[in-house]
Amino acid sequence: GLRYISRRQSLPRIPGPFLARWTNLWLAFHAHRGRRYIVVHKAHQRYGVFVRIGPNHVSISSPDALSVVYGQGPRAPSKSAYYDAFVCNGNPSIFSTRDRRDHSTKRRAMSHVFSSSALEEFVPLIHSTLGQFMLKMDVLCEAGEFFDLLPWLNYLAFDILSDLAFGEPIGMLQQGSDVVSVHLSDNSLANENAIALVDKREHFAAVAGIESWIPWVTKYMPFLSGIQAATSLEQLAHRQVLRRLSSFRNRNDILGKLINARGCDARSPNAAEIAGLTAESVTLLVAGSDTTSNSIAVILHFIITNPPVYDELLRVLLDATSDSNEPGYEQVKNIPYLQAVINEGLRLHSITAIGLPRSAPSGGLVCCGLYFPEGTELSVPAWTISHDAELWGDPDTFRPQRWLEQKELRQYLLAFGKGPRACIGQNLAYIEMTSVIAAILLKYKIEVRSPELTTIEGFMHKPLHMWIKLSRR
Numbered sequence: 001g002l003r004y005i006s007r008r009q010s011l012p013r014i015p016g017p018f019l020a021r022w023t024n025l026w027l028a029f030h031a032h033r034g035r036r037y038i039v040v041h042k043a044h045q046r047y048g049v050f051v052r053i054g055p056n057h058v059s060i061s062s063p064d065a066l067s068v069v070y071g072q073g074p075r076a077p078s079k080s081a082y083y084d085a086f087v088c089n090g091n092p093s094i095f096s097t098r099d100r101r102d103h104s105t106k107r108r109a110m111s112h113v114f115s116s117s118a119l120e121e122f123v124p125l126i127h128s129t130l131g132q133f134m135l136k137m138d139v140l141c142e143a144g145e146f147f148d149l150l151p152w153l154n155y156l157a158f159d160i161l162s163d164l165a166f167g168e169p170i171g172m173l174q175q176g177s178d179v180v181s182v183h184l185s186d187n188s189l190a191n192e193n194a195i196a197l198v199d200k201r202e203h204f205a206a207v208a209g210i211e212s213w214i215p216w217v218t219k220y221m222p223f224l225s226g227i228q229a230a231t232s233l234e235q236l237a238h239r240q241v242l243r244r245l246s247s248f249r250n251r252n253d254i255l256g257k258l259i260n261a262r263g264c265d266a267r268s269p270n271a272a273e274i275a276g277l278t279a280e281s282v283t284l285l286v287a288g289s290d291t292t293s294n295s296i297a298v299i300l301h302f303i304i305t306n307p308p309v310y311d312e313l314l315r316v317l318l319d320a321t322s323d324s325n326e327p328g329y330e331q332v333k334n335i336p337y338l339q340a341v342i343n344e345g346l347r348l349h350s351i352t353a354i355g356l357p358r359s360a361p362s363g364g365l366v367c368c369g370l371y372f373p374e375g376t377e378l379s380v381p382a383w384t385i386s387h388d389a390e391l392w393g394d395p396d397t398f399r400p401q402r403w404l405e406q407k408e409l410r411q412y413l414l415a416f417g418k419g420p421r422a423c424i425g426q427n428l429a430y431i432e433m434t435s436v437i438a439a440i441l442l443k444y445k446i447e448v449r450s451p452e453l454t455t456i457e458g459f460m461h462k463p464l465h466m467w468i469k470l471s472r473r
């Protein structure tokens with residue numbers, strides 16, 4: 001109580017919207033509308049570098065704040081209570097845990113899965129799923145009509161990740177839908193749209209995390225909190241983990257590596273081991289699927305709507321693959337211009353657009369010359385940094401060349417977060433983005449229906465649709 005009052009008293013000198021000074025509902029309302037990033041961005045334009053966006057939350061729009069708020073070391077800020085809304089069934093994951101020791105244990109246990117040698121081994125598996133996706137694209141190309149590419153990219157990303165994390169694809173590409181069957185509490189079977197449910201859950205958590213009593217209230221109303229999304233996926237994962245353990249199959253994928261790392265005895269796995277493997281697989285599936293597919297969609301959109309970039313990218317892709325009949329990741333993985341295009345798409349659209357919230361450690365901290373007491377919530381707004389004119393010069397232009405001219409800009413790419421909690425799957429995401437974008441561009445000519453991309457923000461900033469028409473190149 002007292003601490004909270006003293007924090008309130010130390011923050012008033014920080015300007016911000018009037019309502020935000022008194023209630024978190026101001027931010028929660030804008031997050032609910034999917035426009036938090038832009039409202040906070042406008043507040044910075046009006047009030048300056050420090051903006052109070054909640055009674056206890058300060059947004060700091062300076063690139064210098066990144067190394068403090070997302071710093072490393074024992075005195076670095078931890079994730080704030082916002083992340084409690086992402087905890088499912090009382091078990092914090094590697095993503096949602098706030099406890100630093102718990103996080104290091106979880107992160108260490110998972111890091112070998114994402115080592116570069118492990119990732120190389122996943123490439124053939126990714127390519128086999130990408131092959132299925134291209135067959136579907138062939139059919140849509142023959143039809144010669146506009147269609148929404150976004151759901152297909154989602155099916156692709158979920159199939160790739162479930163193949164790696166569960167041992168076989170969910171099969172969304174094959175069935176052309178995201179429907180999965182799950183057991184209800186009365187043991188009957190129901191069909192659920194898995195991606196829509198994951199989306200709903202993510203949007204809910206992104207709003208509810210802002211005000212601590214919202215997750216508490218909705219705990220008793222699971223239909224509101226999107227809990228059934230996590231439960232459905234957990235059931236699916238549980239089934240797959242059991243199937244894998246009972247088949248004694250030793251496959252070189254994420255699940256195989258997790259099983260080996262835990263030293264599970266496949267003949268008699270115990271309930272705790274099965275629950276642990278299930279939770280890890282689901283976390284990876286949720287964290288790594290639609291993040292990747294949405295990123296691919298926006299990058300493709302920017303390529304197609306910027307003809308000089310499209311021409312140059314196609315030229316370098318054709319150059320790199322000229323002596324191969326069936327070009328794959330090996331031929332395109334080292335093309336600097338393609339990597340620059342990917343980074344520029346992630347920056348301009350800002351796939352991570354909000355400021356990821358952290359909590360000032362005991363003893364407080366100094367950031368950009370101001371002192372913040374222990375427990376103050378701090379964030380650096382990713383959209384605002386990604387569109388900072390001082391940093392980028394021409395922030396609203398899609399200009400991949402900047403990444404080749406100024407290599408130091410890489411430290412300001414916030415798509416994957418920063419510091420000890422940055423994305424563990426980043427390298428896997430680059431393999432997927434590189435392979436899929438190259439495969440599509442090399443095979444088809446693409447037309448978009450509209451140069452505008454409508455987007456919505458939950459935790460991530462996502463496109464809503466991507467209407468395109470394909471023809472043979």
Ligand code: HEM
Nearest residue numbers: 094095287288291292295352415416417421423424425429
């Ligand atoms: C382009 C695709 C991706 C984007 C834009 C992305 C973005 C992010 C961001 C911004 C964070 C930090 C969140 C925070 O600080 O709150 C994060 C964390 C994480 N991501 Fe990704 N991600 C992508 C792909 C993946 C993939 C493919 C996987 C795994 C298969 C993955 C697994 C994770 C995990 C486990 C964490 C939590 C890490 C930790 O707290 O230690 N992500 N991601």
